[in-house]
Amino acid sequence: MQGQLDMEGALTARDRVGIQDFVLLDETTEVAFLSNLKKRFSNDLIYTYIGTLLVSVNPYKELDIYNKKQMELYMGINFFELPPHIYALADNAYQTMLTEFNNHFILISGESGAGKTEASKKILQYYAVSCPSTTLLNTVRDKMLMSNPVLEAFGNAKTLKNDNSSRFGKYMDIQFDSQGDAVGGHILNYLLEKSRVVHQNHGERNFHIFYQIVEGGEENLLHQLGLERDVQHYNYLTQGECAIVSSINDRNDWKTVKNALQIINIDEINTNHLFGIVASVLHLGNVQFDSDSKGHALLNNNAELRWVSNLLGVDAHGLQEGLTYRKIEARKDQILSPFTVDHAIYARDALAKAIYGQTFTWLVSRINQSMENKDTSRKTVIGLLDIYGFEVFYVNSFEQFCINYCNEKLQQLFIQLTLKAEQEEYEAEDIEWEPVQFFNNKIICDLVEEKHRGIISILDEECLRPGDATDLTFLERLEEKMGNHPHFVTHKLADKMTRKTLERGDFRLLHYAGEVTYCVVGFLDKNNDLLYRNIKDLISQSKNAIVRECFSTVDSDSRRRPETVATQFKSSLLKLTEILMAKEAWYIRCLKSNESKQPGQFDEALIRHQVKYLGLMEHLRVRRAGFAYRRKYEVFLKRYKPLCPATWPHWRGVPADGVEVLVQHLGYLPNEYKMGRTKIFIRHPRTLYATEDAFEKCKHELATRLQAKYKGYRAKGEFKKQKEAATKIETCWRGVQARKERERRAWAVKVIKKFIKGYMERGQAKSTDNSEYLAFVRQSYLNRLKANLPKSVLDKTTWLSPPVVLTETSEILRKLHYRLMVRKYVRGITPQKKAQLQLKLITSSIFKGKKDSYPQSVAQPFVDTRISEQDINMRVLQMIRNEHIKYSVPVIKYDRNGFKPRPRQLILTQTAAYVIEEAKIKERVLYTSLKGISVSNLTDGIIVFHMTCEDPKQKGDLVMRCDHLFEFLTKLSVIANKQNAIKVVQGSIKIEIQAGKESAVDFSAGQEPMVYKAKNGHLMVVATRARTR
């Protein structure tokens, strides 16, 4: 085998349960082998390697090692890196096929019930999941997967050894394209055990499909097929007396099979034909014969017969005749010769076997059609060989002979291939090796198949020989020919001891797997497998398309004898051997853990026996052939070069020399290894263990060193990365900022432009262009105005001048604001103040704009009086009190004669004004006689009372000066109601000193205020000029 012996992974894993690869066992004894197997089995580790060969022990229980997760674990992984598994082998074969682009096959062997079929299904499932898939490929994949339940229903049966025993051989090619896609499949089937259709040993069943249809078939289907839902009703189902078994769920299986038939493209019509055939076999089994007086078979036209003719679409009468008569051709005549009852039963069974057997072949070909890949591009294949296992029953017949012969052939193939590969390896590498002693079963194969001399040839001869050849004459012929053969014995040939264990009709073969005693009864018939001519003609006309298809092609030349069954089988095995020899082989050796199909039972004797006959020990020895380990120089050097300073870290020369240097450094002794052409061969595992241990140690040291370096490198890298990241972020951030700034500026330009345009169009009607500007102007004006409002009513200057658009508004606001201030002011003034203001108003109406000192007086408040009552003489008070004193003010009175100034008190009462000097009332001026009052327009305080003066004795006009001119005159005008009597005069005031005697007061403006009598006799008043405000 080409597969690499990659043990390093297994070496590191050797401390796990047992040893994963028997090659690494220290001693190659059977005891060590079994103990390792047992140790692993008791830990549910059912798989162990011998190199790349997989040993599998049937656990008889579901293990959680076949799930998708497990499959994924093994995909593309190095064979020895994970614990042994069937997936590892499947994957390794697949990967090798892909890389080397060649064909492979997986030979699954082991006795009946050892787990071959299960193994082949696991492999198929693995490929279904692990290979690349497309919708198209999925249908191919489904067909491959679904071919199993169909073929198992028709080709498997419960035997004493196995509840699902394969009763046919199956070789399935899975075709892959160069991409590794599973693109098609093809099945070759080998010799179905047809005798089971009509006969089953005790404890065994017919093929599953019969039970499935009766148990699971729908009511209308059963009705259509004339079947009853009762397996006990059918002779062909009840001979083993175990039609119903708890371990088999026929009803569920029926559903699976029906579904599978659809997937493999068997249409409804053909499905009906198929079920028709299955039912017709059941009906045939129930056809019974009577015998007439001469012992000839009689068959009445009964219901079962009608059902058979109906379902097979053949004439009922013809069928009846065919089952009870034989047609003999004598020259040109045809003679019907009646059967005995036994003969009729034989003919009936032969028919049942023939149609079932042919239908099975038809089924395989239909499956092949559905899986076929028509693309002609080159493909590689992986073949899966799952054949019935070696079996020994209490009674063994022709079928067991064929089955065991087949297993013998496969064992031979195994020996040839493993030895051949090993031999070739040593030769190619130019290594001397000592041949390993093993049992070569070629001698048994020859005994069975040798031309002219083998058992099959003798059997054929007996079958073909004219005359009365019987099973017993066949046995005699065997005894004659095989007389001394060490692997052949019969009752007659045996020694005394052995003879006791043999019947007269038996012969015994010493197979590689053990002794099997065959009973010759039936050998000739089964080998001839003849179907009577008239029956064959009849069913070749069948209206059931499947039957017609099957029998129209079969052996159309009636004169030529068909090849016997054994010979056919022999040549099909020969062909199979050729097919397999052209491919690379992978092996799975299945072991049965116990006979009772129980989980957890490790039947040591049974397993030792299998280990022995499967040649596992020999295989192990051959595998080691003195050299447990071999490796290509490059690979060996690559792994172990750290162990030697000369080879680490690089060996620059030829790898072989490097390896030599390396092993010298390690201290290998000359007899511990050999150098081949391309590989190093190491004799004992312990040498390798020591090397591997050293490597492990060194690996740790190396790892620490590497780790430290790596950490430093990482830290540096990390720093650099962070720095780069920071720069990047910075750049990005700057970019963001710049973009923001640009946007801001663009916005500003837009706003400013709009602003300017708005400004330019500010006087125009509101438009989109200026509306914003105007809004802004308004708002800004109002804001500014708010902060700069005049605080007092008198403040007329503070008002902000408005923009054009707000002229009107501003005016309204201004008025509003003033009104508001006035209101506030008004609300804030007292009644006294109000009275005073009312007086001031009178003052204003009289003097405003007329007298120069008026403006200055406005701000000076009026008082109630300028002289309090205490300051007025008591006598005066007494005299005038009853007139109510309203106001008093000091004045300067100018004499009428000479204008001499005299300080006086002037008291206003309700009716008159009194001029008082101390206690004297100098003058009483009745308001009624006061005809006018004059003042100048200048700033002086001169007041002239004009008196009605008719009597010359009466005093004339009164001239005074008062500092509180406005206050005094206002009060007077109110008290005496004299507003209109007051005149403001410019230049001079004429006065009457006495009746008829006039003078004047002249006014002028000057620097100093002065009052004096002028030369003209007038009173001259000089007033200072008014200060302008």
Ligand SMILES: Nc1ncnc2c1ncn2[C@@H]1O[C@H](COP(=O)(O)OP(=O)(O)OP(=O)(O)O)[C@@H](O)[C@H]1O
């Ligand atoms: N890997 C496994 N895990 C669990 N059970 C298993 C496994 N392999 C086999 N078995 C059990 O053993 C039974 C027999 O296995 P299988 O049908 O594969 O045997 P076989 O070698 O094909 O026998 P035959 O030669 O009679 O066809 C299965 O039905 C199943 O119950």
Ligand SMILES: [Mg+2]
């Ligand atoms: Mg099987």
